[in-house]
Amino acid sequence: MILYLYLEGARYAYTWDEGQLGLTALGVMRGEVPHRDLFDSYTGLLGVMGGGLFASLGVDSLYLRLPLFFALVVAYPFLYLTLSTFKRRRESALITLLTFSVSAVPQLGPTPVPLFSPLVIISSCSLWHYLRGGTFLWLLVGGGVTGILTGVKITGVYSILANLLVLGLATNRLLAVSVGGVTIILLGTILPSLQWGDIALSTLPLCASALLVVTHLFRRTPSEREFLAPLASVIVGTSIPIAAVILWFASRGALSDLVEGVIVRPKTRILFTQIDSPPIAAWIPSILMVGALGSAFTVRPPLRYLISLSCIAALLLFPSSLLSHELYRTLPPLLSLIPVAVIVSKRDGADTAVDQFAIVAIVQGAYLWLNMIPYSDPAYGASLSGVIFLAAFVLVELGGIKALGGGVVGALALGVITTSWFRGVPFSYDGLAPAHPQRGSIYVDEEWSDALARVCDIIDTRSGRGEQIFAGPDLPELPFFCDRPPSMNLVHDFFAPERARDHLDELPSNRSISLIAINWGSNFSPKYDEGRLSEMRRAFPNSETIYYRGRVLWEIRWRDPT
Numbered sequence: 001m002i003l004y005l006y007l008e009g010a011r012y013a014y015t016w017d018e019g020q021l022g023l024t025a026l027g028v029m030r031g032e033v034p035h036r037d038l039f040d041s042y043t044g045l046l047g048v049m050g051g052g053l054f055a056s057l058g059v060d061s062l063y064l065r066l067p068l069f070f071a072l073v074v075a076y077p078f079l080y081l082t083l084s085t086f087k088r089r090r091e092s093a094l095i096t097l098l099t100f101s102v103s104a105v106p107q108l109g110p111t112p113v114p115l116f117s118p119l120v121i122i123s124s125c126s127l128w129h130y131l132r133g134g135t136f137l138w139l140l141v142g143g144g145v146t147g148i149l150t151g152v153k154i155t156g157v158y159s160i161l162a163n164l165l166v167l168g169l170a171t172n173r174l175l176a177v178s179v180g181g182v183t184i185i186l187l188g189t190i191l192p193s194l195q196w197g198d199i200a201l202s203t204l205p206l207c208a209s210a211l212l213v214v215t216h217l218f219r220r221t222p223s224e225r226e227f228l229a230p231l232a233s234v235i236v237g238t239s240i241p242i243a244a245v246i247l248w249f250a251s252r253g254a255l256s257d258l259v260e261g262v263i264v265r266p267k268t269r270i271l272f273t274q275i276d277s278p279p280i281a282a283w284i285p286s287i288l289m290v291g292a293l294g295s296a297f298t299v300r301p302p303l304r305y306l307i308s309l310s311c312i313a314a315l316l317l318f319p320s321s322l323l324s325h326e327l328y329r330t331l332p333p334l335l336s337l338i339p340v341a342v343i344v345s346k347r348d349g350a351d352t353a354v355d356q357f358a359i360v361a362i363v364q365g366a367y368l369w370l371n372m373i374p375y376s377d378p379a380y381g382a383s384l385s386g387v388i389f390l391a392a393f394v395l396v397e398l399g400g401i402k403a404l405g406g407g408v409v410g411a412l413a414l415g416v417i418t419t420s421w422f423r424g425v426p427f428s429y430d431g432l433a434p435a436h437p438q439r440g441s442i443y444v445d446e447e448w449s450d451a452l453a454r455v456c457d458i459i460d461t462r463s464g465r466g467e468q469i470f471a472g473p474d475l476p477e478l479p480f481f482c483d484r485p486p487s488m489n490l491v492h493d494f495f496a497p498e499r500a501r502d503h504l505d506e507l508p509s510n511r512s513i514s515l516i517a518i519n520w521g522s523n524f525s526p527k528y529d530e531g532r533l534s535e536m537r538r539a540f541p542n543s544e545t546i547y548y549r550g551r552v553l554w555e556i557r558w559r560d561p562t
Helices: 002-008 015-029 045-057 061-083 089-104 112-131 136-152 154-171 173-193 196-219 228-250 255-272 280-298 303-320 324-335 337-344 353-372 378-384 386-395 403-419 446-462 477-481 497-509 530-539
Strands: 432-436 440-445 470-472 515-519 542-548 551-558
Touching: 002 061, 015 045, 015 061, 015 440, 015 477, 045 061, 045 136, 045 228, 061 089, 061 112, 061 440, 089 112, 089 378, 089 386, 112 136, 112 154, 112 353, 112 378, 112 386, 136 154, 136 228, 154 173, 154 196, 154 228, 154 255, 154 353, 173 196, 196 324, 196 337, 196 353, 228 255, 280 303, 280 324, 280 337, 324 337, 324 353, 324 378, 324 386, 337 353, 337 386, 353 378, 353 386, 432 446, 440 446, 446 477, 446 515, 446 542, 446 551, 470 497, 497 530, 515 530
Parallel strands: 470 515
Antiparallel strands: 432 440, 515 551, 542 551
């Protein structure tokens, strides 16, 4: 795994992500505070860690990925060791490899979402160890990990609820019911602003896990053992990293700014960052695949093993298929139905180590999948699907797979690792180039690298060092990679439209800004209207247009020399 991260960890870069997180980390390194002095899309912990890494190692976007690499290196060996306590080593290694290949490989970017799956795996394994007779230390670890998630992005509260629900299932029915009620209230404030397709996409695993929870509670009463001590352990573990983040902001007089950044802005994000739901036809291959896998539980060996192998092969091959974009959105929620159906159908309860692990993974995976709200991007689906796949893989009958069969599936998993459409040709940097000579050791498409280099050359020539530039809408990568402070402290105009409008009104007369960059590529905020563009072009009459794959990407404009 370390070798793989070493060989492939610098690939797969969205310069927009690197730019927005890089600007936040730069600000923290210089003593600025997220949400008060600079814009931060997330809670703040990621920016603080990025600032520390820049201060320690230097300014390079590759360093922003180190928290993810560390989480992966911890999570998957821990998963293997946990699985080895109730499955054979060969099966444990295979399941670990399968889970890594479908969730960790497709996205190794610096944003919070890729970080969620390995951290939730750590939390799930820790909870399982406690449920099987472990000490309260496991609950502190499991809670602490979800606290870190929340410090990274406020949607980490979903995983906090998942922890409490799992604990309630084991110890106290009232706790489980209370968590369910809180979940309903929380979703009631979010879902009305979504399309029906997005609601179905994001909540199907949660609905499936709700069926499991209800069945589990009615089938067997929780042990009703003393639950205050374990509950306190989870709460203490969760609170430590959250309290650390709050104290960091409070010590800098920015507590109200933190509240604004993590409570108010997410509501705005939900309204502006939605993408179209998968078309109905896109669900058909997923339905067929899940139906075939589900049938494996209704037949006897060796047909069961043949179906399981075939379905796992299909699951592993789909990332490189033409339908992979939609499959990564539609398959995981449907796949969550299989482990739920298997456990619910058991008449003798679900008390084995395998069943308990699957229950923990089902609940955790369902809450984790809520992070698809509101941006149900395929790359997000890939990163968030790991725990759902894990629950299914754990329950799939691998016991009858001989060395040859295990080798075939292992080879398929390695095939996905090396051929995923998300990452292009494996272990090859042909056609790729560093995003920037000094600040971008990450590798991007060569044409994109050339475009970014050309813009930085123009900025170096047409603006003074340390001089602010305007880049918008939604264009943080240029100020970061070209080493110029942005004139407007917004990653997205839609977060503060009035402030963005006032800044644009003042732009033509603001002589301290000699260069602007207009984004014609992808963005969430509305593009500027013709009247606004005419004003900008009159004030900044000189220009050069940057193209990417035959389309206008950026329009760089600067004033006449004085």
